[in-house]
Amino acid sequence: MEIKLDDLSGKEITALIQFHLNNMAEISPPESCHALSVDSLKSDNISVWSAWKNGELLGCGALMELDTLHAEIKSMRTVTAHLGKGVAAHLLQHLVKVAEQRGYQRLSLETGTVTEFLHARKLYEKFGFVECGPFADYVLDPLSYFMTKTLAT
Template identity: 55%
Template sequence: MRLTMKATMKATMKITLDDLKGPEIAALLQEHLNDMRATSPPESVHALDLDGLRQPNIHFWTLWDGNNLAGCGALKWLDAEHAEIKSMRTAAPYKQQGIASKILQHLINDAKTAGVKRLSLETGSMDFFNPARLLYSKFGFEICDPFDGYQLDPNSVFMTKKI
C-alpha cells in the first residue's frame, strides 16, 4: 500500500520565471520524463529534458509554495504569434489542488502579453492523460491537427486555443 501526503497550500504561492538550475526542478522534470516514458512508446514521448528546455525560445515557469516546488510549465515560441505549452507538471503532494490551473492561466496570460494569438499543445491519448485533456478543455483548448512538425500518432492528442 502506498501512502501519499497532500500538501497544504499557503497563501503566499509565487510563480517565477525559472533558470532550470535548481535540484527541485531537476527532480520534478525527471519524474515527469519517467512517467512519460512509462506511459508512452519512445517515439511518442515529446517531453523535453533540462537541456531541451534551456532554449532562448522557451519561457519556463515554476510555482512555489514557500520553499516547496508545487508545479511547472513552459511556453515554447514557434513563431511570433504561435506558442506551444510544454512540461506542465504538478508535484505529487499538490495534485488536485488547482496547481495546474494556476500554471496554465499564467502561461495563457504570459502568451497574451507577448502577442501570441494561438497556443497549442501535445498530450497523450491514454487514460493516464485524461486529467490533462480535461484541464485543457476546461480552458477552451480544442482538438486540432498536428502542428510544428508533429505527425499523426494514435498515442498523441493535439489541442489548440486562439487567445
C-alpha cells in the same frame, strides 16, 4: 502560490522535470514521447515557470515559441503531493496570460490519448482549448492528442 520564471538551476525543478521524463517514458513509446529534458528546456525559444508555496515546489510549465504568433505549452507537471489542489490550473492560467502579453495569436499543446492524460485534457478543455490536428513538427499518432486555443491579443 508564487509563480516565477525559472532558470532550471535548482535541484527541485531539475528533479521534477526528470520525474516527468521518466513517467512519460513509462507511459509512451519513444516515438510518441515528446517531453523535453532540462537541457532542451534551456533553449532560447523556451521559457519555464515554476510554482512555489512556502519554499516548496508545487509544479512547472513552459512556453515554447514556434513563431511570432504561435506558442506551444510544454512540460506541464504538478508535484505528486499537490495533485488536485489547483496547481496546474494556476500555472495554465499564467501561461495563457504570458502568451497573450507576448502577442501570440494561438497557443497549442500535445498531450496523450491514454487514460493517464484524461485529467490534463479536461483541464485544457476547461480553459478553452479544443482538439486540432498536428502542428509544428508533430505527425499524426494514435497516442497523441493535439489541442489549440485562439488567444485574445
